[in-house]
Amino acid sequence: xxxxxxxxxxxxxxxxxxxxxxxxxxxxxxxxxxxxxxxxxxxxxxxxxxxxxxxxxxxxxxxxxxxxxxxxxxxxxxxxxxxxxxxxxxxxxxxxxxxxxxxxxxxxxxxxxxxxxxxxxxxxxxxxxxxxxxxxxxxxxxxxxxxxxxxxxxxxxxxxxxxxxxxxxxxxxxxxxxxxxxxxxxxxxxxxxxxxxxxxxxxxxxxxxxxxxxxxxxxxxxxxxxxxxxxxxxxxxxxxxxxxxxxxxxxxxxxxxxxxxxxxxxxxxxxxx
Ligand SMILES: Nc1ncnc2c1ncn2[C@@H]1O[C@H](COP(=O)(O)OP(=O)(O)OP(=O)(O)O)[C@@H](O)[C@H]1O
Numbered sequence: 541x542x543x544x545x546x547x548x549x550x551x552x553x554x555x556x557x558x559x560x561x562x563x564x565x566x567x568x569x570x571x572x573x574x575x576x577x578x579x580x581x582x583x584x585x586x587x588x589x590x591x592x593x594x595x596x597x598x599x600x601x602x603x604x605x606x607x608x609x610x611x612x613x614x615x616x617x618x619x620x621x622x623x624x625x626x627x628x629x630x631x632x633x634x635x636x637x638x639x640x641x642x643x644x645x646x647x648x649x650x651x652x653x654x655x656x657x658x659x660x661x662x663x664x665x666x667x668x669x670x671x672x673x674x675x676x677x678x679x680x681x682x683x684x685x686x687x688x689x690x691x692x693x694x695x696x697x698x699x700x701x702x703x704x705x706x707x708x709x710x711x712x713x714x715x716x717x718x719x720x721x722x723x724x725x726x727x728x729x730x731x732x733x734x735x736x737x738x739x740x741x742x743x744x745x746x747x748x749x750x751x752x753x754x755x756x757x758x759x760x761x762x763x764x765x766x767x768x769x770x771x772x773x774x775x776x777x778x779x780x781x782x783x784x785x786x787x788x789x790x791x792x793x794x795x796x797x798x799x800x801x802x803x804x805x806x807x808x809x810x811x812x813x
Contacts, residue, residue, distance in 0.1 A: 576639040578603045578728050578759035579624060584633035586619050586783075593619040595783035596633070601759055601776075606750065608770030609763040611780035617763035618658070620780070621730045624761070625655050637728050654726030656717055656734040664706040668697055668716050671705060675720050691719040695742065711737050718746055729753065729760040735769065747773070771796045779803065 579601040586594040594616045601607050609617045622628040624637055626646045634641065640648035655661065662671050669688060676684035692701050695715040705713065714737045721729070729750075735743050750760060750773060764770055770777055771791060777799065779787035787799070 576603075577601065577636070578605070579607075579635075579637055579761060581620070581624075581635040582633055584620070584623065584635055585631045586616070586623065586628065587631045592783055594623075594630070597780075597783070597785055599778065599785065599788075601761065603759055604754055604757045605776060606754055606760040606762060606774045608774035608777050609761055609780060610765070610767060610770050610777055612765065614782075615780040616783040617780055618732050619783075621655075621657070621732050621761060621763055624649075624728075625653055625657075625730050626650065652727040654721045654724045654729045655731075656714075656721055656729075657732040662705050662713060662716055662720075665704060667702050667704055668692065668708070668712075668719075669701040671716060672719060672723060675723060679724060681723070687723060691722050694722065695719040695745065711739060711742070714738050715742050718742060718749075722749055726753075727758055729758060729762075731760060732763045733765075734762065735764075735766075767796055767800055 577600050579599065581597050581599045584594050584597040584599075585592070597616070597620060599607075599620075609620065611617055619628060623630050624635055624642060626642055626649050629643060636642065637649045638652045640652065642649055663674070666674065669692065672688040672691065673684060676688055681687055689698070692698050695718055697712065697715055697719065700708070700712060705716065708716065718734075718738070734746060738746060750762075754760065760774075762770070762774060774791060776790050777787065777794065778785050779799075781803075787794075787802070
């Protein structure tokens with residue numbers, strides 16, 4: 541087990557008055573930035589029946605931070621993201637996103653998050669454009685038709701947009717899911733293997749979106765097996781193993797080689813490399 545170098549930073553964030561709910565309601569990113577850790581979990585536990593997926597996860601992620609959630613298959617990365625997105629209920633412990641208590645204030649959480657996950661969360665019987673227009677309506681966006689057209693162009697789906705999503709290839713679905721993410725302008729992004737099935741152009745677009753979002757104070761949790769990707773994109777690496785955070789450090793505090801050899805010592809194989 542490697543001691544967390546993040547404890548100090550988290551403690552600093554937590555010293556601030558995290559009376560989360562009211563302060564997080566501010567639409568001002570600057571306000572949000574000063575007052576509330578973007579993501580915080582305490583002793584988070586999840587059992588699926590008799591199987592433990594998370595065994596007590598404590599995490600604190602600051603505004604504007606990109607955290608790579610690394611770890612082998614079955615480590616609990618998706619489960620953690622699904623809990624934060626309000627899609628799975630934890631067995632014990634607590635989690636907050638932008639100050640909103642997951643489980644107690646699902647509406648608040650949904651308002652600030654953007655998710656890219658294995659299931660695309662798209663309506664298969666609607667067209668690509670209809671999916672985005674529906675999302676825009678739910679978000680109460682102004683100029684929704686115009687903004688939908690903009691993001692469709694951005695992800696290169698203008699001509700395919702009138703087709704039903706069930707006819708899309710998996711890469712086109714990923715692009716549409718990316719368009720939905722961009723449309724949402726989330727404050728906290730929960731991305732599960734987000735580069736899977738994206739071609740080079742779409743991957744580049746996602747990378748740029750992550751970086752501009754970061755500059756605007758958006759926080760990202762990025763689950764991946766790919767250590768190289770983590771080191772390219774993230775400020776900080778947290779390694780999950782068998783439902784526990786076994787390593788948590790800034791990118792500048794550890795080299796890719798040492799992290800790789802540290803975990804190969806424990807016999808873990810990193811996928812995708
Ligand atoms: N719905 C479910 N029902 C039962 N067990 C589950 C369910 N979802 C996940 N698990 C189990 O929980 C553990 C953690 O799974 P999870 O998908 O969170 O890991 P992961 O790190 O995201 O893995 P991968 O990299 O393969 O996606 C695994 O042992 C998995 O089999």
